[in-house]
Amino acid sequence: MHKICMVIDLDETLVHSSFKPISNADFIVPVEIDGTIHQVYVLKRPFVDDFLQKMGELYECVLFTASLAKYADPVANLLDKWGVFRARLFRESCVFHRGNYVKDLSRLGRDLHKVVIMDNSPASYIFHPDNAVPVSSWFDDMSDSELMDLVPFLETLSKVDNVYSVLRNCNNPLNSQTPTQQQQGGQVLTQISQGPMTQVQPSPPPLISQQHQQDQQQQQQQYQKDYEESKDGPS
Structure with a gap:
């Protein structure tokens, strides 16, 4: 069996x-915008x-960001x-929907009951709230310490056959607790199989559909010019 696919956001998440x-920046990255660095x-x-090292052990990880x-x-x-990260997806892979860049998980080539998205923006997963x-x-x-606080919950989630069995309960609007709080309270652990962690098969299916790859290639040049639509700063 394949590992569950974890889609991870970049800005304001990692x-x-x-x-x-x-003054205490970890990286300084030069970016060219309209001919100026x-x-x-x-x-x-x-x-x-x-966190990333641990998630790499547990999941098939994909970076998916609305940034350029x-x-x-x-x-x-x-x-x-x-x-x-087994793959990296950027703004051109998002769907522009009602003023937001939405991450359409159905384009990943994975069964959605084996996909999780970790993101600080609910608009990013509006198509798939039960995967979030x-x-x-x-x-x-x-x-x-939120990243480390989530690790016990995510370790357990990585072992389930169907993420909906857990996440639909966690994301119920009547349930005010976060996954971290539920993990600490033991409420999630009682619902999840404690079976062995799944492993990645030697030759997993393509991460992105062929048609979507073609769409990306066609749109890439246009998106490179669309800096007026980019955020005031990376976010």
């Missing part, structure tokens, strides 16, 4: 970036290194020193 200088200052969320590739790709190169593990937005709080 890092925070700014065009304004940050801008320095982007990047802060890593606390425990992100340990020319910013996000070099940041991912610096952040993912272990090659955790919500996280709070992070900017610069160095006392934040």
Whole structure:
């Protein structure tokens, strides 16, 4: 059996970036915009290194960000020193829906009951709310521990046959507890099989459908020019 596919957001989930200088920046990434090179200052969320290594052991990890590739790709190169991300998807892979860039998980070529998305923006997973593990937005709080707090829950989630059996309960609007709080209270553990962790087969199916790859190639040039639609800064 394949590992569950975990789709992970970048900005305000794993890092925070700014065009304004940050004295304790972990990375400084040059980005060309309209012929001018801008320095982007990047802060890593606390425990992100340990978190990514652990998720790489448990899941088939995919980076999926609404940011442009020319910013996000070099940041991912610096952040993912272990090659955790099996694929990287950027703004051109999103669906622009009602003013938001939405991440359509059905395009991944994976059974949706074996896909999880971890994102700080509910608009990003509006098509697939029952696949979501919500996280709070992070900017610069160095006392934040949310990534590590989520690890026990995500370890257990990685062993289930169907993520909906867990996440539909966690994301019920009548349930005010976060996955972390539920994990600590033992409410989720009683619902989840404690069977062995699944393994990746030697030759998994393509991560992105062939048609979607063609669509990406056709749209790539246009999106490179669409900087007026980009955020004031990477976010």
